[in-house]
Amino acid sequence: MSFTSPWLLWTLFAASIPIIIHLVNRWRHRSVYWAAMEFLLRAARETRGTKKLLHYLILALRVLAVVALVTAFARPLLGSFFGWGSSGLNEVLLVLDRSASMDARPDKTNSLRDTVPPLVKSTFDQLSSCRLSLLD
Known part of the structure; x- marks a missing residue:
C-alpha cells in the first residue's frame, strides 16, 4: 500500500498524545481520605475492574481515532490491496x-x-x- 502524501505519516506520533494526557491525569490525582468518602470508595472498589477496562477501552479508541485521521489525511492508495480496486x-x-x-x-x-x-x-x-x- 502506498500513500499520496507519505510525509503525513510522521504525524502518527500524534497518536501518543491521548496516552500522554491519560498518564498526566493519573499523576495529577491526589486522594484525600475522610469519613464520607469511605463509603463511596468501598462502592467504587466493587466496580474498579470495570472502570479500569472502560478507561483503557476509551484510551484505545482515542488512539485509533487519531491514527485513522492521520491515515485518511495521508490518502492511501489501495490498488489491489485485499482485492479492493484495481491497478x-x-x-x-x-x-x-x-x-x-x-x-x-x-x-x-x-x-x-x-x-x-x-x-x-x-x-x-x-x-x-x-x-x-x-x-x-
Whole structure:
C-alpha cells in the first residue's frame, strides 16, 4: 500500500498524545481520605475492574481515532490491496476539439484533426482491456 502524501505519516506520533494526557491525569490525582468518602470508595472498589477496562477501552479508541485521521489525511492508495480496486487502466476518456483552431495550420500540412485520430486508434489498440469514452 502506498500513500499520496507519505510525509503525513510522521504525524502518527500524534497518536501518543491521548496516552500522554491519560498518564498526566493519573499523576495529577491526589486522594484525600475522610469519613464520607469511605463509603463511596468501598462502592467504587466493587466496580474498579470495570472502570479500569472502560478507561483503557476509551484510551484505545482515542488512539485509533487519531491514527485513522492521520491515515485518511495521508490518502492511501489501495490498488489491489485485499482485492479492493484495481491497478490497471479501466477507462480512457477522449475529448475531441472541433474548434477552428484545430484546422488552422500555417505551413499547410495536415491539421491536428487529421493526425490525432490515427494516433488515438493505435494507442487504444494497445489498451484493449479498457473502455473508451468519447466527448465531442
